[in-house]
Amino acid sequence: MNRRLCLARRPAGKLSATDLALIDEPVPVPGPGEVLVRNTWLSIDPSIRIRLAATTPDGYLPPLRPGDALTGLALGIVAETRNPDYALGDLVSHTLGYREYAVVGTCAQTIGGYGAPARIDTGGLPPQWFLGPLGSAGLTAYVGLVEILELTAADTVWVSSAAGAVGALAAQLAALRGATVLGSAGSPEKVAYLRDELGIAAFDYHAPALAESLADLAPTGIDAYFDNVGGDHLTAALDALRPAGRIALCGAVSGYDGSTPPGPPNLFTMVAKGLRMRGFRAGSFTRLQERMRDEIADHLAAGRLVHRESVFDGIEQAATALTAMLAGATTGKTLCRLA
Ligand SMILES: NC(=O)c1ccc[n+]([C@@H]2O[C@H](COP(=O)([O-])OP(=O)(O)OC[C@H]3O[C@@H](n4cnc5c(N)ncnc54)[C@H](OP(=O)(O)O)[C@@H]3O)[C@@H](O)[C@H]2O)c1
Structure with missing residues (x-):
């Protein structure tokens, strides 16, 4: 089964973990050109809270409806592939976070232009850095x-x-x-x-x-x-x-x-x-991604840049991770790690 975090009801005031619910569903099946990704790291970002309200600012992404799964940047391993560009075991970044498994398509699924599906070569660096300082x-x-x-x-x-x-x-x-x-x-x-x-x-x-x-x-x-x-x-x-x-x-x-x-x-x-x-x-500035990665990876390797993570374990902790981050209870990059 696949568990994904959905909006259960619109928050009245501050988000409570009980406004979100984990829903069980069968693991989705990839179609032609798609891959099934087993998510390993979820990025917990404050901006998803904007989409839990009944309306969102003009020009922004639309609100989620009760029952919709949350989306967010994520990393995962290809578990099944129907796309010749992706092999089993590849590490992929994409935007279908807040769930254990995701079918990642060939079309560019992004969050405001960021996060189109891409294979990640970590070069030996911790993979979750590609959701944080290198993401x-x-x-x-x-x-x-x-x-x-x-x-x-x-x-x-x-x-x-x-x-x-x-x-x-x-x-x-x-x-x-x-x-x-x-x-x-x-x-x-x-x-x-x-x-x-x-x-x-x-x-x-x-x-x-x-x-x-x-x-x-x-x-x-x-x-x-x-x-x-x-x-x-x-x-x-x-x-x-x-x-x-x-x-x-x-x-x-x-x-x-x-x-x-x-x-x-x-x-x-x-x-x-x-x-x-x-x-x-x-x-709107993904053209600068490689330049940014070179500069920040260099600083990290040389120990000039301090990077801290607040890590929550398991999809059952994703709602808590989000409320904790919004409340200021986390430091550095907030992440949810899936086994
Ligand atoms: N423009 C873009 O493309 C883009 C992309 C990513 C993120 N962002 C924005 O960047 C900002 C930081 O995002 P992040 O992912 O790095 O989150 P973050 O700073 O790691 O986490 C959010 C932090 O906001 C602080 N906060 C919450 N309520 C506050 C309040 N009323 N007044 C002052 N501080 C408050 C809390 O820290 P304290 O304990 O210090 O209060 C909390 O830890 C957000 O506004 C996010 O939307 C923009």
Whole structure:
């Protein structure tokens, strides 16, 4: 049998693990040109929470309906093949996570342009890195810094949710490029991790007020803001940015899990200070994937980049992994490992 995680009912407020249910079904059978993949690693990403609401933002993926299986980036082993390009035992990345077995097709199934089925040659590296620093998280951090912020060594940059998958990579890559980096996170333990293990200045966004913490660490302001959070963080960044500062809108996690934080009331500072703000999705920049992998793999091999994972075992833990990550109870890349 195949177990897959489905939306049982729309969450009212914060997602509870009981809003999701594991459904048993027969292992699916691949058709011509398809392969059956036994999933081994599931990527747990906050953005799936957006699709559990009744409506999604214009331009985004459609909402899931109760009974639908969750989707997400995943890695697995080819268990049956009807495609001459894939052999039994190949490691494949794809977008049909949150289930034990998936039939992966020949057509490009992606999440916002990212994650088209591909065979992965790990080159001896841990396979799950291709869901983290060498996968979507790595590409997102790289694109946000290099393409969107056009970061230079002269910049002071603030990265929010800096102890998370994308944020920890963005903060460290920025520091490796010579920038002055501030990171924010939601607990003293995460702040200690950022300071002591990643070597970047950090603060807890809960207290004191964001503006005060930013002024302490960057008394003359910041040049760039890598936004993973939105809401009050974006408001504080607009105030802290120096003239001609830049913002990369990567995500807005403070608004995903059952609350809608008000938009920044100080948008006119964009006009007053000549700021530039640009949203992006990593899936529009897959042309940079190889360059990103070369750079990040090099840093990892040389020990210049710290990578932490929060791993949950078994498909029965996937719902808990998702709620824990949204609640800030995980650090680094959140993953679910299937036996
Ligand atoms: N644009 C793209 O292509 C792209 C691709 C991947 C991810 N993203 C975005 O990047 C961001 C980070 O994703 P990720 O996968 O690396 O997740 P993550 O940072 O590993 O996990 C999410 C974290 O968000 C923080 N958080 C939750 N509620 C918050 C709130 N109200 N205020 C401040 N922080 C809050 C929690 O950390 P604390 O303990 O610090 O609160 C939590 O651990 C998300 O916004 C995601 O949607 C964008």
